[in-house]
Amino acid sequence: MGLALLKNLSAPVDTPIDNLAQLRKGDAAIIIGFADDEEALFMKTRLQELGFLPGEKIVVHAEAFPGRDPMAIRVGNSIFALRRSEAEKIRVVQAVNDAD
Numbered sequence: 001m002g003l004a005l006l007k008n009l010s011a012p013v014d015t016p017i018d019n020l021a022q023l024r025k026g027d028a029a030i031i032i033g034f035a036d037d038e039e040a041l042f043m044k045t046r047l048q049e050l051g052f053l054p055g056e057k058i059v060v061h062a063e064a065f066p067g068r069d070p071m072a073i074r075v076g077n078s079i080f081a082l083r084r085s086e087a088e089k090i091r092v093v094q095a096v097n098d099a100d
Helices: 002-007 038-050
Strands: 013-019 028-034 057-063 071-075 078-082 090-095
Touching (some): 028 038
Antiparallel strands (some): 028 057, 028 090, 057 071, 071 078
C-alpha cells in the first residue's frame, strides 16, 4: 500500500515520518493511513469524517505551549485540534512545504 500510494500523490515527498505527532509547527505531510491498534480503529472513522483521509495534505498550524499538546492541524480549509496521543495514530510522510 505505502509505495503504490506514494507514487500517486500530487505533493512531492521529502522525508518519511512515522506519525503526525512527530511533526513540528509549519511542517506539511501527506496522510498514508492509520495505526492498526484498537484505539486507532475507534478514532479512524471520526477522523475520516473530518477529512483526515489517505492522500490528503495536512499542515501543522500551531502547537500549544508548554508541552506542544494539543496541536492544531490544517486539513483543506479547516483547522482541527488534536492531542498528541491522537496524532500518533495517523501515519504520514513529510511533504515539501509549499506556500498554498
